[in-house]
Amino acid sequence: MSFNQFRLSSEILKGLKDTKIDHPTPLQKKIFKAVQEKKDLVINSTAEEKPEIGYLLSLLNDLSRSQRKQGTRAIILTSDPERVTALDEWIWAIGYHSDTGSAKFTEEGSLKQQLNELSAGPVIIVATPGRLAELLENGKMIFREVQQMIVDRAELIDNWKQVEVISNRILGTCQRIFIAAKDSKVLRDAEKLLLKEPELVTTRKKDAVPEPETKQDTSPVLKEITQYYINVPPRAKITTLMNHLENHSSDSVVIFTASRKTADRLYKVLRKADKRAVSVHKGLEEKIFDERFERFTSGDVQNLIAGELSAGELPLEFASQVVNYDIPEEVEEYRLRADLIGSGKAARIVSLVSRQDQKDMSTISSSLGHAPEEIPLPKAVKKKITPVESEKKSPKEPKAKSAGKQKTGGKPRNKSSRKSSKPANSDTKLRQLPRPTFDQLEGGRSGKKEKKGIFGFIKGFFGGNREE
Template sequence: MSFNQFRLRSDILKGLKDTKIESPNSLQKKIFKAVQTGNDLVINTTIDEQPEVGYLISLLNQIAQTDRRQGTRAIILSGDKERAKQLDEWIWAIGYHASIESACITEDGDPEDQKKALSAGPVVIVATPHRLASLLEESRTIFREVEQMIVDQAENISAWKDVDSISKRIISTCQRIFTASSDSKQLREAEKSLLTDPELVTVAKKEKKEKESTTEKPAITKDLTQYYINVPPRSKISTLMAHLKRHQADTVIIFTASRRTADRLYKIFRKSNKRAVSIHDQIDKNTFDERLGRFTSGNVQHIIVGELSAADIPLEYATQVINYDVPEEVDEYRLRADLVGDGKASRILSLVSKQDRSDIQTICGSLGYAPEEVPLPEEVKENGSKGKQKPKKTTSKKSGGRGKKGGRGKKRPQRGSKKKQGVNLDALPRPTFDQLEGGRSGKKKKEEKEEKGLAGFFKKLFS
């Protein structure tokens, strides 16, 4: 997934291209989204995971949206002067096309030159806490426009008094962010003193992800209970509801691609008298914990997840995991499948629509085999068949009794002509899992006669 999803300005995208950063990882995406909330954050990460890609891209994009390039908007503090220099150079590279500059204030620089740099009002200040605090004390500087104060590698900060002194000089509304790879009593005290109701941003199963990063492709065992249903157009909701009707005793976690879809499904579940809750990345921690608790305690039977990774959900147990929307990334599919592999769920099912085909094909190719195909529920087939028969009945009545108006009735079948609706619903789900990319072709009839069904395509896939 590229940075285009973040709607960044072209100047920032050019800077990312210059630094050869092609796409964000899952943690960087979480950081970017968390920064958008404006809440104080504690990011559990190491410098190897490059958290700055998440929090600085958001910051630089905000700055790039205005023409003004004077007046300090952000302060980044690091206990390591080399790390401070690295961040300063990174900001210069990313912000080059947007004319965003920063001032680096460390013990290596000349204090007088640094005073001049501060008085010029750099957009971003990157500094070690002690040097910056002493210069600000001498000049009695007050910040009225700072929007973010970031303490990078907070576990390495020893002089928290200097950080507190700098923080008190910010009189504007400011988001404060700590990044840290480990916890300590001193760090918790600093969080309590400087942050307001901070949100924790982390990636679960860190050790497992580090182990997985050593392999080129994620590998999920073939004996894992994985299934999919090939869903015809405009039938995903009815397919989901029909499937759940067959498994009424199951506890189910349903992953969707957006908050809007999660909210929509929640309303449908409520109207159908199904016990459900929905969670997404915009609800606060208390609400998240309360809703997840209702699911894990058995108070509700279904939990609908929107725009959250499986790594964000401390699931204890669910009978099955359903991908209402197939994830775009193989790693996310793996995280969801891990819920099954770890015994936290019994099986995983994906609802594959036309829009999901390229994603599921990528996942299938990465796994090296296809999950088992589950037939489309009979009620969904019947509803689809009835829907196709209605235009024919309407056409025959109008054409027989209304003369010229009957001509309109003859045009209706052209909307769903045999070329467009020539899918044999009784034979669904087709195309099979490993053929999903590309959809209908209509040109390779000879090949279809030679090899049909799941077995034929598996032969081609692994030949």
């Protein structure tokens, strides 16, 4: 997923390109969305995960579209002088094309010179809490336009009174954000003192951040969950999905698709089959998104279709089953989907693997060190497979040819039959599966529709609707 969906200005996009940041991680996307709600936040993240891409992009984007480049709008506090420098340089690089910068303040600089710089009203302040608190006390300054106060690496702050001094000099509405790699009693006391009903932002089940041995934390979760895949014949994803859901009619199911268009179309398919479902994607207004999501979490509907969304963006506690209608291209996204359904219950992941998905599924299996177990096609789908021999002997074929207005209508079918003169094996049978009739929707990432017009009419007349 690219940054285009964040609706960033061209200047900010150029800055991201300059710094070779191609796309946000699931955590950064979740942070970006949470920051836009203007609530106080506690973000569970390490510095290596670059949470600033999530919490600062929204502010930098607003500043890039503003004509006014003076007046402090954000304060970033961190106890590590090297981290101060790193954040200051990152802001300069991202905001370069929009002429948006920051000023840094640490104990290493001249107090008098820094006081003059602070009086000039830098748009973004990056500082150690001790030095900024000292400057504010000496200059008797207050802030009236600060929109964000961010405490980076909050677990390393050793003097929260300095942070409190700075916070008290911010007048008006201000969003306060703590970023911490791990929890502690001291940190929780600071949250109670400075934050108002903060929300936790994380892609992990636990507050504690894993040590560098990340694989040791994620692999057991994956192994505890039963993982399956279904080898889907060409043009049969819809049929396979519907029959799979029918065989597990009591489950609550989250269905992931690669596009919002496919999500909406799948919703129509399920509703046509009298199955209770809702679809969600980034294109929805926040109110509508929340209403639909609440219908699923409350049990009002059994199926949630998520289009072009990461599992990390769904605050879901449990689902009986996750179905990958489209296989994720990134291994990390597969891990997030596995983590989504939790453990300790009869939960499972089922991936619908078509030919175009096989490469992605192979990459995921190689990364995880084990492959999901294959389960057979639903019986109802198998019954729709037409052997080549039966097509040759079909008494309806000559009749269908005589009814057509164009002589070329029957040629491709006869030619195809001659090519299939070899003994029919299971793979040949799968290739003969008719198209599903659900809204003329094919499986896979494209979601293309069947061609219409005179060709579509002739094709439908000669057996295109055999599933009916």
